[in-house]
Amino acid sequence: MKQIVSVGIDVSKGKSTVCAMIHPNTIIKESFEVLHTVEEMSMLADYIGSLDGEIRIGINRALSSSGCTISVSKRLFCMC
Secondary structure (H helix, E strand, O other), X not given: OOOEEEEEEEEEOOEEEEEEEEOXXXXXXXXXXXXXXXXXXXXXXXXXXXXXOEEEEEEOHHHHHOOOOEEEOOOOEEEO
């Protein structure tokens, strides 16, 4: 069974705060900020793609209710 890796993303205007942990409570990456630029979002996508295990991504609820969508794959992180 693969380990479950949770990535939490709290989206704010112009930047996001990201943290990653292995269930149930092992932090593998302390929280860090990512600016909403192509370069930094690309680096975030590369980081998420490099994680080993079953990746689960949680998005701040305020983002979901605003109608924005975030798509994540092994090589693509796209905010629309």
